[in-house]
Amino acid sequence: MTITVDDLAKLKYFTGVEMGRLAGLTLLFSKKSFIKGQTVVSEGDSQKNLHFVNSGVVKVFKTSSEGKEQIIKIVRPGESFNDVTVFSSGNSPYSAQALGNTIIFWIHKNDLMPVMEKNWKIVQNALEALGEQARMLLTLVEDLSFKNVTGRVAKILMQNSNPGPDGYQKLTQYEMAAMAGTAREVVGRSLKMLEENGTISLERHRIVIKDKEYLGRIAGLN
Numbered sequence: 687m688t689i690t691v692d693d694l695a696k697l698k699y700f701t702g703v704e705m706g707r708l709a710g711l712t713l714l715f716s717k718k719s720f721i722k723g724q725t726v727v728s729e730g731d732s733q734k735n736l737h738f739v740n741s742g743v744v745k746v747f748k749t750s751s752e753g754k755e756q757i758i759k760i761v762r763p764g765e766s767f768n769d770v771t772v773f774s775s776g777n778s779p780y781s782a783q784a785l786g787n788t789i790i791f792w793i794h795k796n797d798l799m800p801v802m803e804k805n806w807k808i809v810q811n812a813l814e815a816l817g818e819q820a821r822m823l824l825t826l827v828e829d830l831s832f833k834n835v836t837g838r839v840a841k842i843l844m845q846n847s848n849p850g851p852d853g854y855q856k857l858t859q860y861e862m863a864a865m866a867g868t869a870r871e872v873v874g875r876s877l878k879m880l881e882e883n884g885t886i887s888l889e890r891h892r893i894v895i896k897d898k899e900y901l902g903r904i905a906g907l908n
Contacts, residue, residue: 689715689791697738697791698764699811707805714797720784727768727782734795736772739763742788747864748780757865759822760785760846766815772798773816785861830867833906838866839876841905843886847895856892880904 691708694700694715700708717740720726726737726744737744744761758780761767771778772795784790802808829838842865846857859877863870877893880886885901887894895901902908 688712689717693740693791696740696764697766698815699736699738699766699808701811703805703807703811711793711801714801715791715793717789717791720788720790722784722786724784725781726784726788726790727771727778727780729778729781731771731778733778734772735768735792736766736795736798737768737782738766738791740789740791743785744782744788744790745785745861746780746782755864756867757861758826759819760865768792769812769816769819773812835866835868835872836876836879837904837906838868839873840880840885840901841907842866843893843895844898844902844905844907847898 689712691705691712694708694711739761741763745757746759746761746767747755747757749755767782768778839862842862859870859873863873866873877888881888885897887896
């Protein structure tokens with residue numbers, strides 16, 4: 687499967703980079719399709735590939751020794767993951783798994799670094815991406831520490847309610863629980879409460895937001 691200049695231009699690392707420079711990068715990238723539930727990166731992996739989501743969605747998560755899962759981030763088209771492994775000496779601190787049919791691009795560190803040395807714009811984009819990830823982790827810690835479960839669930843609903851290239855991201859209650867740092871049953875109770883007060887409507891295989899302004903206030907986004 688061929689990767690085009692237009693494909694690379696949609697990735698955050700290469701925003702604003704001259705098309706002529708991107709043309710020389712296409713041959714350095716690999717491309718692969720993944721199905722729902724398929725692992726892209728396993729915690730502890732030593733491979734130094736920087737991954738980008740071209741289409742679909744990937745969840746990045748940690749698993750405890752007891753098997754409990756904490757979703758760190760939902761990675762969407764144009765975004766990267768495995769950055770920490772590429773730009774540090776350690777192995778991957780998390781796992782990544784496709785949430786549906788997903789296409790991933792990747793480039794190895796040994797191919798990426800010489801390119802970055804010659805193009806400050808890519809370095810700047812990489813620093814911005816890493817800064818966003820650091821801010822996201824701080825926000826996650828804040829939410830888990832200070833927000834109640836209903837507030838966390840409300841924020842998850844708000845952040846996954848906007849349509850993208852692949853439509854609305856559908857999350858199971860298990861996945862929502864793994865994002866909110868709680869049990870599936872607790873998420874179920876929070877959703878039921880939000881339905882009873884008219885904020886959402888629970889329909890078969892989907893959740894309809896009926897009062898987005900109020901949901902945003904609960905989530906702490908307004």
